[in-house]
Amino acid sequence: MGLDHFTAARDALNDFEFEERRGDNLVVKEAIGVAGLVTPWNFPMNQTSLKLAAAFAAGSPVVLKPSEETPFAAVILAEIFEKAGLPKGVFNLVNGDGQGVGRPLSAHPKVRMMSFTGSGPTGSSIMKEAAEDFKKVSLELGGKSPFIVLEDADIKEAAKAATNKVVHNTGQVCAAGTRTLVPASIKEGIPNCS
Known part of the structure; x- marks a missing residue:
């Protein structure tokens, strides 16, 4: 799944206009600069690949701080990049906890963008x-994700899918279904599905 993110980013660049004339104006799209990436413990390779693909496609070097609970996926990725000949300084890995590493990373003046997936309180910090220095920020925080059942849905399939959304990865996913929304016209059939 992680490789798909890199492939999609590469494909998107094929038709991307880095310079675009709009009337008398020339719009030039350029890299923002160093991106600080902080990834969660769940799905470490996928989350890291998603953030890296976007940053690399935009031409930004990165400093990655993976979760201190799952650092080894990022270490392996660093080894792969080194063996592949990625120029030094394009991918930088720092391991540690949020206070000791994450906070200085997000406060560093040379980091121009922060991308974080994790809790609301950490995102707020x-x-x-x-x-302080007007960095751009992209946050994917814990969510309240509804599972919506439409009137014409197959009730048994909808019940099965709703259950799977709740228990997938033991519920430790920001998109885990936290409630199911069902039209009143079909709600009687839902509790009896098993």
């Missing part, structure tokens, strides 16, 4: 630290 990153926003505050990034605001």
Whole structure:
């Protein structure tokens, strides 16, 4: 799954206009600069690949701080990049906890963008630290994800899918279904599905 992110980013670049004339104006799209990436413990390779693909496609070097609970996927990725000949400084890996490594990363003046996936309180801290020098910030925080059943849905399949969304990865996913929304016209059939 992680490789798909790199492939999609590469494909998107095929038709991307880095310079675009709009009337008398020339719009030039260029890399933002160093991106600080902080990834969660769940799906470490996929989450890291998603963030790296976007940053690399945009031409930004990165400093990656993976979760201290799952650092080895990033270490392996660093080894792969080194063996592949990725120029030094394009991918940088720092391991450690949020206070000791994450906070200084998000406050560093040479980091121009922060991308974080994780908890709301940590996301709030990153926003505050990034605001000091007007960094751009991308946050994917814990969510309240509804599972919506439509009136014409197959009730048994909908019930099975809703259950799977709740228990996938033991519920430790920001998109885990936290509630199911069902039209009143079919709600009677839902509890009896098994």
